[in-house]
Amino acid sequence: MHSKQTPQRPSRSLRLTALVLASWCACVAANAQTLPDGVDASRISPQITLRLIDMLVKKGLMTRAEADDMIREAAATPPAPTAASALPYQTQPGAIVVPYIPDTVREQITNDLKAAVTQQAKTEGWAAPGLFPEWTERLTPYGDLRLRAEGVYFGKGNYPFFPNFAAINAGSGFDTVGGSNAPFLNDTEDREFLRLRGRFGVKADIADWIQADVRLVTGSNDSPVSAYQTLGAAGNLSKDSIWLDHAALLMTPTKGLSVDAGRFANPFWTTDLQFYSDLNFDGVAASYAFFQKSDIAPWATLGLFPIYSTDFNFGDTDTTKTPSRDKWMYGAQIGGNWKFDDASLKLALGYFEYDKFDTDGSRPQYQQFGNTLFAIRDILADPNNPGGPQLQYYGYASKFGIADVHAALQIEAFDPFKLLLEGDVLANTRFSALRINSLGPVNNLDSNNRFAGGNMGYYLNFTVGEPHIVAAGQWNASLGYKYLESDAVPDAFTDSDFHLGGTNAQGFILGARYGIARNTYVGLRWLSANEISGPPYAADVLQFDLNSEF
Numbered sequence: 001m002h003s004k005q006t007p008q009r010p011s012r013s014l015r016l017t018a019l020v021l022a023s024w025c026a027c028v029a030a031n032a033q034t035l036p037d038g039v040d041a042s043r044i045s046p047q048i049t050l051r052l053i054d055m056l057v058k059k060g061l062m063t064r065a066e067a068d069d070m071i072r073e074a075a076a077t078p079p080a081p082t083a084a085s086a087l088p089y090q091t092q093p094g095a096i097v098v099p100y101i102p103d104t105v106r107e108q109i110t111n112d113l114k115a116a117v118t119q120q121a122k123t124e125g126w127a128a129p130g131l132f133p134e135w136t137e138r139l140t141p142y143g144d145l146r147l148r149a150e151g152v153y154f155g156k157g158n159y160p161f162f163p164n165f166a167a168i169n170a171g172s173g174f175d176t177v178g179g180s181n182a183p184f185l186n187d188t189e190d191r192e193f194l195r196l197r198g199r200f201g202v203k204a205d206i207a208d209w210i211q212a213d214v215r216l217v218t219g220s221n222d223s224p225v226s227a228y229q230t231l232g233a234a235g236n237l238s239k240d241s242i243w244l245d246h247a248a249l250l251m252t253p254t255k256g257l258s259v260d261a262g263r264f265a266n267p268f269w270t271t272d273l274q275f276y277s278d279l280n281f282d283g284v285a286a287s288y289a290f291f292q293k294s295d296i297a298p299w300a301t302l303g304l305f306p307i308y309s310t311d312f313n314f315g316d317t318d319t320t321k322t323p324s325r326d327k328w329m330y331g332a333q334i335g336g337n338w339k340f341d342d343a344s345l346k347l348a349l350g351y352f353e354y355d356k357f358d359t360d361g362s363r364p365q366y367q368q369f370g371n372t373l374f375a376i377r378d379i380l381a382d383p384n385n386p387g388g389p390q391l392q393y394y395g396y397a398s399k400f401g402i403a404d405v406h407a408a409l410q411i412e413a414f415d416p417f418k419l420l421l422e423g424d425v426l427a428n429t430r431f432s433a434l435r436i437n438s439l440g441p442v443n444n445l446d447s448n449n450r451f452a453g454g455n456m457g458y459y460l461n462f463t464v465g466e467p468h469i470v471a472a473g474q475w476n477a478s479l480g481y482k483y484l485e486s487d488a489v490p491d492a493f494t495d496s497d498f499h500l501g502g503t504n505a506q507g508f509i510l511g512a513r514y515g516i517a518r519n520t521y522v523g524l525r526w527l528s529a530n531e532i533s534g535p536p537y538a539a540d541v542l543q544f545d546l547n548s549e550f
Contacts, residue, residue, distance in 0.1 A: 056339030062112050111262050114179040143200035144549040148340050150193040155538030158187045165394050169363040173391030194231040209253055215246035225276040225496040259286045267301055268333050271346050271424040272495040273459045279493055281305050298336040305329045308365050328355040342413035354400040363393040370503030372397040372453045375437040398487040399430035420463040427505040428488050431455035443533050444486045452533035473513040481508055499529035500539050506532050
């Protein structure tokens with residue numbers, strides 16, 4: 001939908017040109033020495049003067065009422081009529097004709113132009129150079145604020161005893177011989193709450209090709225996939241937490257090449273089937289765009305990202321140290337943009353490998369739900385204390401190497417409506433059901449206690465309207481379907497809303513947005529998901545958002 005365009009004010013150069021032109025005409029009229037001998041300047045046609053005034057009105061440098069007042073004042077004292085005044089004035093070859101502007105009109109034009117330009121200069125901030133330090137001109141603040149009302153509604157037949165492996169791994173472990181139960185997930189009691197996400201960042205131009213980006217964000221914890229703060233969670237109107245979300249150098253050392261280093265936004269073109277939209281990356285990434293102004297524009301992106309770094313003095317004792325078990329992700333993606341008459345196509349192929357994610361000695365530092373796990377420790381009972389605690393942790397049973405195909409077709413032939421069809425298909429190429437079974441998985445089992453997980457995932461979404469709402473009155477509506485098997489991707493980094501986060505889920509997503517002001521919209525989403533394998537686990541999520549960007 002076309003948004004209403006705001007009339008553009010005259011540029012600074014146009015205003016200055018008009019001022020100089022009017023002043024020049026006035027000065028020349030008062031001091032003209034190029035008229036032929038015997039020519040009376042008062043005989044010169046006033047049409048040129050009137051055209052000059054009309055031009056100033058059209059350019060917005062004076063109002064129509066002010067122009068009319070000036071013309072009436074100039075006409076109040078006309079020159080004495082003569083017999084020759086009825087004859088048209090004939091210029092001589094090579095003569096320069098200069099319009100005559102009375103002193104009163106010239107003074108009025110000068111004063112009005114000075115007032116208009118001075119006011120515009122104050123408004124736009126170019127009237128007083130040096131008023132602010134030079135470095136402030138190199139800073140660009142940005143951010144957004146989202147208020148969300150959310151409801152979570154569980155299926156009545158859900159299995160009530162899903163172990164909370166994330167809580168076990170983050171704590172002191174699960175005592176396999178103790179009398180207490182493992183902590184369980186809530187998949188039976190509905191919840192409704194208010195949430196907040198606020199992000200504020202600043203980009204600083206350091207050099208022609210170097211920019212720094214720092215951003216702060218809200219969040220109840222250090223989750224990599226959620227920046228939402230549940231209102232009232234801390235109790236008694238306590239202050240919310242603030243986290244460092246971006247801290248990076250963004251560099252463009254040559255045309256087409258960009259290099260990001262530090263903590264920055266996802267450099268790959270992906271969906272939340274693998275990487276949630278709020279996820280940011282630590283590490284370094286480089287992208288190169290070929291033929292940027294062509295109808296066919298290929299590009300490529302490479303990245304190296306530390307997922308977990310062990311302590312420098314990591315080891316079992318002070319005298320015996322253990323080799324590093326750092327976890328890394330390596331990513332590569334190639335793609336291209338194709339433009340047609342009324343459509344555009346974007347296509348990308350990517351591969352993302354996770355190194356040492358399945359290391360027996362290191363449990364996940366963050367996880368959501370869905371990946372197949374196994375008991376890491378081979379516990380031997382203490383002969384001196386056979387009844388003592390035997391604490392167990394749980395690690396990934398599968399290796400991960402994700403091959404991904406992502407495509408989006410946008411059709412603009414039905415203006416003002418746009419149609420967007422997006423698809424994403426991926427597979428974990430390092431998945432091995434045989435290996436997982438040999439480790440003795442503790443979840444994603446069928447009714448016969450056999451492993452029933454998988455390694456595939458796909459996402460389809462259809463959107464009609466304006467994909468990116470930036471003005472009042474713009475809208476869109478979307479319908480999508482998502483299918484993500486247990487070990488298709490690491491569950492830590494995927495969508496945190498669908499099925500309450502993680503993998504082993506399938507279902508529909510229905511949404512709509514409507515712009516209520518510039519860069520502000522309201523949105524409604526319904527996410528309905530069920531388990532793919534294992535005991536029944538159904539979860540529906542309803543979200544109402546008020547989102548504003550600046």
